[in-house]
Amino acid sequence: MRTELQPLLNQIQRYVSLTEGEIEKLLAICEVKTFRKRQFLDQPGFVSGYRNYILKGAFRSYFIDPEGKEHTVQIAIEDWFVSDFYSYITQTPATLFVEAQEDTTLVQMAYKDIEGLCKEIHALSEYFRITTERAFAFSRHRALSGISMSAEARYLEWAARYPEMDRRISQKVIASYLGMTPEFLSKIKKKISSEC
Amino acid sequence: MRTELQPLLNQIQRYVSLTEGEIEKLLAICEVKTFRKRQFLDQPGFVSGYRNYILKGAFRSYFIDPEGKEHTVQIAIEDWFVSDFYSYITQTPATLFVEAQEDTTLVQMAYKDIEGLCKEIHALSEYFRITTERAFAFSRHRALSGISMSAEARYLEWAARYPEMDRRISQKVIASYLGMTPEFLSKIKKKISSEC
């Protein structure tokens, strides 16, 4: 077996158990790919064809609004799935850029292969049902707790929760992820460091 | 068969097909309940026990932030599912109020019954997998397209998309759903009506 795929199998088997035969079928649709820093995984105009599970590295997804401003939608490192999920689910052209922030290795599973296997393997369908329900619930929950927070509180909470990302990702990207200007984040960091 | 449950079956069979036996098992876990205007379906401190599918009426879910302000999270009418989804999924006490906006009839399916049936019936697991994936993708997509919009643009787009809700739901609730003060929404509506 390709041991490099073990992290993906571990992730899935945290939620469901697969038989030997099912594991084999799953591994058969997996492909490992590498991306260089600044390379795009998805980009506007192209349909997002894969679910991508990060083995090593970091990605971010972002879009550019009508006034030309960048908005970072997701920051993903090891053990996260990343893509323009709307494009993947609807199989229509992407609106997001999904860009490597470091040299990255990931596992790709094609849309049709996943859909086929979900129809065939009940446990896999359950894996995606359960994890997507959880991801949906958590994402809403997080969005809500952010709603009544100041920009400073949002940054402090996020940095405490994802110190690894705070270290590896540029301040400009973090600001656009947290919904503020880089200038304002700079001011916040100055204030924080002067306070303690 | 209980014909009042037909809308729910239609909704499910838009995505998957169920055998006669599967339909029977599903209907066996469904209960129809009615709520009076202003009655709570979920509230902070109590675990959300059901998936609720609205047959007739309207609900909204909201929370109260540390400064005492209400934020409406979801507005739901006929054919929508409604609950404190985070509480339902994690089976921990709710943080949201889910309150009837009109006298409402809905179908309730208990958490344990659903989880049991999803393990048993592959098609049902697929129904929830597919619809949750879509709901997740669409909710992110909508959140993004709202990000770079003014309060006025958000209201105009929302009202054009959900005219029915715009008619039935109070302006105060709509404002808190769209993330602005009722005063500001009032100004927007005045401006709109003076423009055309």
Added chain:
DNA sequence: CTATTATCTTAAACTAGTTCAAGCGGTTTT
């Protein structure tokens, strides 16, 4: 039908965060 309470409107003062602009180090390209 009347009293009460909630919703909607309007306007003036206010603020969190943006925009613009300029300068500073570091790093990639030539």
Added chain:
DNA sequence: AAAACCGCTTGAACTAGTTTAAGATAATAG
């Protein structure tokens, strides 16, 4: 080693949306 570029900082002017407050209108209970 220069040139061009990128990310970070700093400050002053600005604005979309909030806050506060008070009056007008509508809904609901008794």
